[in-house]
Amino acid sequence: MIHDDNNYYQINDIYRTENNRRNKKHNSHINKEKITIVILIIIIFIALCYIAVHSFAVIQESMKQQQYEQEIIKAKEERERQQKEKEEEQKRKEEEKRQEALKKAEEERQKRIPKLTEVGRQNMENIYKSETKRAFLTFDDGPSTVTETILNTLKQENVPATFFVLGSRVEAMPDMVKKIYEEGHYIANHGYSHQYSSIYQTPQSVLNEYNQCNDAVKNAIGVPEYNSHLFRFPGGFPGGPYVDVKTQAKELLSQNDILYVDWNSLSGDAETSSPTIEYEMNRIKATTANRNSLVILLHDAQAKKATADALPQIIGYLKEQGYEFKNFYDIIK
Numbered sequence: 001m002i003h004d005d006n007n008y009y010q011i012n013d014i015y016r017t018e019n020n021r022r023n024k025k026h027n028s029h030i031n032k033e034k035i036t037i038v039i040l041i042i043i044i045f046i047a048l049c050y051i052a053v054h055s056f057a058v059i060q061e062s063m064k065q066q067q068y069e070q071e072i073i074k075a076k077e078e079r080e081r082q083q084k085e086k087e088e089e090q091k092r093k094e095e096e097k098r099q100e101a102l103k104k105a106e107e108e109r110q111k112r113i114p115k116l117t118e119v120g121r122q123n124m125e126n127i128y129k130s131e132t133k134r135a136f137l138t139f140d141d142g143p144s145t146v147t148e149t150i151l152n153t154l155k156q157e158n159v160p161a162t163f164f165v166l167g168s169r170v171e172a173m174p175d176m177v178k179k180i181y182e183e184g185h186y187i188a189n190h191g192y193s194h195q196y197s198s199i200y201q202t203p204q205s206v207l208n209e210y211n212q213c214n215d216a217v218k219n220a221i222g223v224p225e226y227n228s229h230l231f232r233f234p235g236g237f238p239g240g241p242y243v244d245v246k247t248q249a250k251e252l253l254s255q256n257d258i259l260y261v262d263w264n265s266l267s268g269d270a271e272t273s274s275p276t277i278e279y280e281m282n283r284i285k286a287t288t289a290n291r292n293s294l295v296i297l298l299h300d301a302q303a304k305k306a307t308a309d310a311l312p313q314i315i316g317y318l319k320e321q322g323y324e325f326k327n328f329y330d331i332i333k
Contacts, residue, residue: 109223111329112181116229116257120332124259127331130293135323137161137315138263140190140232142300143169143176149308150300151183157315160327161185163300164232167192167213174220181221186327188230189213189258199234200242206233206249210258229332231260238262259332263297267314269307270299277310284314294323 127136139150142165154161163180165187170177181187191199191209199209210231218226231253237246237260250260268283269275288294298307298314318325 112184113223113226114186114229114329114332116259116332120229121259123331123333124261127261127295128264128291128293133292133321133323134326135288135294135296135318136326136328137296137298138164138188138232139298139300140164141166141169141194141304143173143180144300144302144304146302146305146308147173147176147180147300149305150311151179151185153308153311153315154185155183157312159315159325160329161325162188162230162327164188164190165213165217166190166194167209167216168194170213170216170220174216177217177220178222181223184329186228186230186329187217187221187226188228188232188328189217190232191234192216194234196235196242200245200249203245203249203252206245207252207256207258210253227257228328229258230328231258232262233260236262261295261328263295264291265294266297267307267310269304270297273303275306277306277313280306280310281313281317284317288318288321294318 137154137159139147139161142163147163150161153159163185165177165180177187189210190213191206192212193199193209199206214227217228218224233246233249235242237250240246253260265287266283267275267280269280271283272279284296288296296314298304298311300307315325
């Protein structure tokens with residue numbers, strides 16, 4: 001067989017050309033794959049970097065959020081703590097004020113509870129003696145509806161007084177007795193019944209009437225420990241058919257820390273059934289003359305409206321004469 005070299009070489013060139021073309025195409029394909037892989041790697045890298053950066057940012061933001069929330073919680077807890085401390089401080093101050101108010105109220109309450117001391121006994125012995133002018137307005141036989149008018153005048157004139165109350169009347173008008181007490185007047189004891197035949201049976205019956213009246217007063221004013229330590233014998237202490245019983249009763253009362261007092265001046269409202277203001281003023285002027293210490297007998301019984309009507313003039317006259325008004329809180333202490 002005869003070979004054609006030209007054809008051979010031509011065919012060989014074609015083959016090489018085709019092979020080169022195929023190699024180039026293959027290499028091109030490989031290069032494209034490499035480029036694609038590289039691009040993918042770069043994209044993945046960029047994505048991972050983005051994810052990492054974003055995750056870091058998210059983590060940082062989360063940490064900041066947590067820190068912010070913790071700060072909020074701490075701030076809230078601090079506010080709550082401060083508020084609690086403030087409330088506790090406020091409660092403490094309120095409690096202190098309450099305790100102080102209770103203390104003052106108790107001090108005021110104790111001031112209105114007579115306490116008989118040796119000084120008080122000496123003061124009673126010298127009740128009619130004083131270097132300065134003083135006047136004790138004392139009202140017997142009440143309370144009654146007349147007492148309200150008398151209290152109004154005393155308040156208006158800013159004058160203290162002493163009320164020798166009857167136990168039977170206290171039970172009949174406990175609110176009036178409480179008003180007398182709360183307005184700062186002294187509640188003394190005039191027995192329970194004011195019936196001479198009953199009260200002066202024996203010395204013990206005098207003490208019994210005192211105790212019965214005192215119990216009525218305690219119930220009316222709501223002060224269980226109240227004791228006036230001061231008694232006025234119905235009809236007065238000296239003279240009369242019961243003088244022996246009174247004398248013995250005086251000793252018995254003293255043994256029970258109960259003193260007695262009469263009067264050294266009066267309005268005369270018990271001397272006549274229908275006294276006038278003029279009559280009472282004349283008796284006041286006559287019986288108070290030339291005396292420094294006055295214990296004035298007045299009445300606030302139902303039939304003594306004239307005394308309530310005359311009281312403003314009585315007080316005015318005594319003020320003009322330079323008297324200072326007292327009650328027995330100034331004596332028994």
